[in-house]
Amino acid sequence: MRAFTVRHGGGLELTTDRPTPAPAAGEVLIKVKATSLNARDRRIVANDYIVDVTGRVPLSDGAGVVEAVGDGVSRFQVGDRVVGTFHPTWIYGPYPGWGQLRGTHRDGWLSEYVALDQQSLVAIPGQLSFEEAATLPCAALTGWSAVAGVGPGDTLLVQGSGGVSVFALQFARLAGAHVIATTSSEYKAEQLRALGAADIVDYKDTPGWGTRVRELTEGGVDRVLEIGGAGTLSQSIEAVAYGGQISLVGNLASGDDMNVAAFFQRAATLKSISVGSRSNFDEMNKTVARSGLRPVIDRVFPFGRALDALTHFESGSHFGKVVINY
Ligand SMILES: NC(=O)c1ccc[n+]([C@@H]2O[C@H](COP(=O)([O-])OP(=O)(O)OC[C@H]3O[C@@H](n4cnc5c(N)ncnc54)[C@H](OP(=O)(O)O)[C@@H]3O)[C@@H](O)[C@H]2O)c1
Structure with a gap:
């Protein structure tokens, strides 16, 4: 073969x-x-x-x-x-x-x-x-795990428009959440809007995008899908609401950027994700089948x-x- x-x-x-x-x-x-x-x-x-x-x-x-x-x-x-x-x-x-x-x-x-x-x-x-x-095996299940528990009325921030982020956006919209996305291009911004992202922030034009997200949401987002990791955590901490959660998925952006004092002030949770189990996969597939998600x-x-x-x-x-x- x-x-x-x-x-x-x-x-x-x-x-x-x-x-x-x-x-x-x-x-x-x-x-x-x-x-x-x-x-x-x-x-x-x-x-x-x-x-x-x-x-x-x-x-x-x-x-x-x-x-x-x-x-x-x-x-x-x-x-x-x-x-x-x-x-x-x-x-x-x-x-x-x-x-x-x-x-x-x-x-x-x-x-x-x-x-x-x-x-x-x-x-x-x-x-x-x-x-x-x-x-489905890696990107979809990671997105699913990262947004687990997000529901109607919650606000989710997704970083970028790669495999994991787009699935997370789709699952969060199915759950009735309000989604904000960051991206680096106007073309991708349009695609994100078409999938249901309510607001887009260009993270290259707006280095302080965490503050911008906080303004847009009047108090921050309930959940952040963290893709950049060390290079973006400080902005995610800025963006997250009091008592919210940052789902740590990736470490794509270089830096050493966690402001622990600011994180304390948020009383937020930092939860790292490692894809998910077969049982989580079955659960996700039920939602995929019932919702018709593509x-x-x-x-x-x-x-x-x-x-x-x-x-x-x-x-x-x-x-x-x-x-x-x-
Ligand atoms: N923990 C886990 O279980 C798990 C599972 C799967 C993947 N991952 C990790 O998750 C990350 C994404 O994986 P993927 O397969 O979705 O990658 P991908 O398809 O290559 O997508 C990466 C996207 O990240 C965005 N991005 C890059 N640098 C950024 C920055 N500084 N700020 C915001 N967005 C940025 C870009 O979006 P734009 O083009 O829109 O700017 C890029 O398209 C990787 O680090 C990967 O290793 C972890």
Whole structure:
């Protein structure tokens, strides 16, 4: 089968003669139909990640069709449409810490077939295509976890217009929340408005965007989706309401920026997010199925053009998700 692997010095290599895996007991063989890119994949493909990924098939997220099942498989049968979970062994309950993640510790989805433990898969919500389903495991579930508990009348601030932020915006709007977004371009601002963001602040033109958000909301937002991390926390603290929550998701902006005294004054909560469990994924999928929510896909590239997909993603021009299909 064909698969891409990460080179020692970074970059991808296409191999055409990799053996198709056979499903072991408890595993299913999946013919991959689509995969999607996440921010961490930039570092993984550059082989500049926490672990050495030389020779590893990258990408944590993917969707496909069950083509064969190993002994003892009861959750799925041949022909089922499935999507993988980001944390393969986190089924429910409290976060158990990082396990053997796909695309880093084990081979990921950028190949024609994968054989995976039945426990690390969920069914694809009916209305979604494989391309749409492939966007769910990391970005959608992280957005879902970050806005958990937000409801009608609450105000959410999302930073930027990448995969996680756009899903968080969509889930918060479904929950009846008022959403404010920051972004760096007028084109993306229009897209965010079309998805239901009531106000937009350009974080490049307005370095003190936290103060601006506080003015817009007359007292701050109930929840912040923190994407920038160390470089943006001080503005998020400025923007958050007394007793609100900052959901710490990313650390994209460099800096060392947490004003602890200001944070105390807010009596806010800083909660870090690590995607979510399979049980959280099932819960999210119920909402996706019932609401008819459609993931926002910026562009789809064919498998053979995986490198172009990465180059496009690295340019930062995308809005929502970048997908590879087969
Ligand atoms: N903790 C978790 O469980 C988890 C899960 C998934 C992802 N993440 C992390 O979350 C972050 C986003 O991931 P992603 O896959 O959504 O990335 P992505 O699709 O590449 O989106 C990144 C977006 O962030 C915005 N951005 C960049 N710098 C910013 C800044 N200084 N202020 C505000 N916005 C800024 C940009 O929005 P504009 O183009 O609109 O300006 C950019 O498009 C990454 O750090 C990633 O590692 C964490």
